[in-house]
Amino acid sequence: MKHIRNSFFFLIFSFLVLTGLSGNLFSQGNTTADVKDSRNILPEKKRAEVMNQWLEWRLDHIIPMLMRRENIDLWLIINREYNEDPVYMSLVPEPTMAARRTSILMFYDRGEEKGIERLSGSYYGMGKWYRTTWEDKKKKQFESLADFIKKINPKKIGINVSPTFRFGDGLTASMKENLEQALGPELSSRFVSAENLCLGWLETRSPQELSVYRHICGIAHDIIAEFFSNEVITPDITTTDDVVWWIRQKYTDLGLDTWFQPSVSIQRYEKTAEKYKENPEVIRRGDLLHCDIGIKYLGLCTDMQWQAYVCKTGEDDAPEGIKKALDRALKVADIFMNEFRVGRTGNEITDTAMKKAAEAGLRPLIYSHPLGFHGHAAGCSMDARDPESAPEGIRTEMEYTLHYNTCYAIEFSSITSVPEWGGQDVRIGFEEDGVFTKDGCHFIDG
Incomplete structure (x- = not known):
């Protein structure tokens, strides 16, 4: 032809x-x-609209499927400005350019009926995308995070650490140390690698x-x-x-x-x-x-x-x-x-x-x-x-x-x-x- x-x-x-x-x-x-x-x-404006439509569908459909596939109750994404976790920018809406100071995202599986709740432990709010948990700013950020996690009491807490996959290894050593200190040994013992969840997402x-x-x-x-x-x-x-x-x-x-x-x-x-x-x-x-x-x-x-x-x-x-x-x-x-x-x-x-x-x-x-x-x-x-x-x-x-x-x-x-x-x-x-x-x-x- x-x-x-x-x-x-x-x-x-x-x-x-x-x-x-x-x-x-x-x-x-x-x-x-x-x-x-x-x-x-x-x-540019239309691009942002399209990408946010995609993101909304992905958060509603892909996250629940993957969290249940990997048997994770709570998924934590913790990173700092200009040192973002490889998954972070794919989880936040346009026109987000970077993490803000220390940014924390959480996905909490409340079961089949109630579904996945999207949460933010960051200083700055994220509107409809993630419900803010750090409401009392008199508390330190990781203190507030720990209070919330203790309240929901998840069995398995997925964190982004991996010896094999760079895309599942976004939690830095210092952020992991802060998290462990805030949660204490018992809750920290519930940490599991979220590497396959990161890759799947x-x-x-x-x-x-x-x-x-x-x-x-x-x-x-x-x-x-x-x-x-x-x-x-x-x-x-x-x-x-x-x-x-x-x-x-x-x-x-x-x-x-x-x-x-x-x-x-x-x-x-x-x-x-x-x-x-x-x-x-x-x-x-x-x-x-x-x-x-x-x-x-x-x-x-x-x-x-x-x-x-x-x-x-x-x-x-x-x-x-x-x-x-x-x-x-x-x-x-x-x-x-x-x-x-x-x-x-x-x-x-x-x-x-x-x-x-x-x-x-x-x-x-x-x-x-x-x-x-x-x-x-x-x-x-x-x-x-x-x-x-x-x-x-x-x-x-x-x-x-x-x-x-x-x-x-x-x-x-x-x-x-x-x-x-x-x-x-x-x-x-x-x-x-x-x-x-x-x-x-x-x-x-x-």
Whole structure:
């Protein structure tokens, strides 16, 4: 199926072919190539309204489910201004910018009939969102907190401490010491780690978030389609750094945030690389480009890696060997995503997918991660890299299991020998955003 758009070719998934000679765009398979999501970015006030609607639903539906799943009666989030717990900003409404002095949030499960009560032990009130418990300001903050906890007498008190998960380890040593001193040894003995509650809260997407995530990924795809085109790249003039800073400026112009510096790199036929070794950063005809970009919009992150081939003069398509390299990468994606099963650990998914891909004659390396409020987010990680190359302790983290309504950067590399490049190995760095629901794992934006 053909679509006219810009001056480059778009082949299959996450692969563009740049040419200065044609205005055609070729698409194989399902694509949203003609959708301009970047034209529909909301103004700040509307963004805040949407995010607060999402938050209200999440607090009403996700918190009760997770607290009962983890069998926690009272969940405490205690942090200080500019040293926020990783979960804190996701629990408070817009336009909150930071914690205020020492901020304390509490979720108290009063049972199925009365439900979860949302409470604040902070100095400043939070309106309808959290009922204030520190009413007598003559009392010290932790004294007031202790009085309230003694009154409700919870059996299990969840605190955010974890030796394994950074997202479940937001309670500082000094705040924990203050809490223990205020509560005394008997109530402090009821502390349990709320690490899985933290992860569950951060990783679980609401129906509204899952719907709009398609639009957010579409914005990222629009940006990629624009900079991997002759609108931005002029072969033999434009450098990879030029493109990187074009991307950063585009984020600013659109009013988007990012969570890492984008990158653009070049793979080049070795004989051509020797010719251009004095200026290796200049984009040339015949280059295979790779980008890694991520935006943050409406509180949700994307993370994508796409490839683009720059046609030589007289070419209107990529060499067959490079297209085959992409085809093989797509086969890895199919194998990997088909191994997503609820209740499986990241270790089980990774090891099974790697084994099946190798049996299919592919040469992949998986290093996938959850997506959500953060880029390298909370949830089920999947990483097949050697211990010296992977994040320390990742195999322990990968014992966390897969849950429904969670999102991931489907990330891996796939290596293929390309005949047109003298049998040189070409690495496809593949990354596209996916979602796991009861219907299985699929790409968010088609």
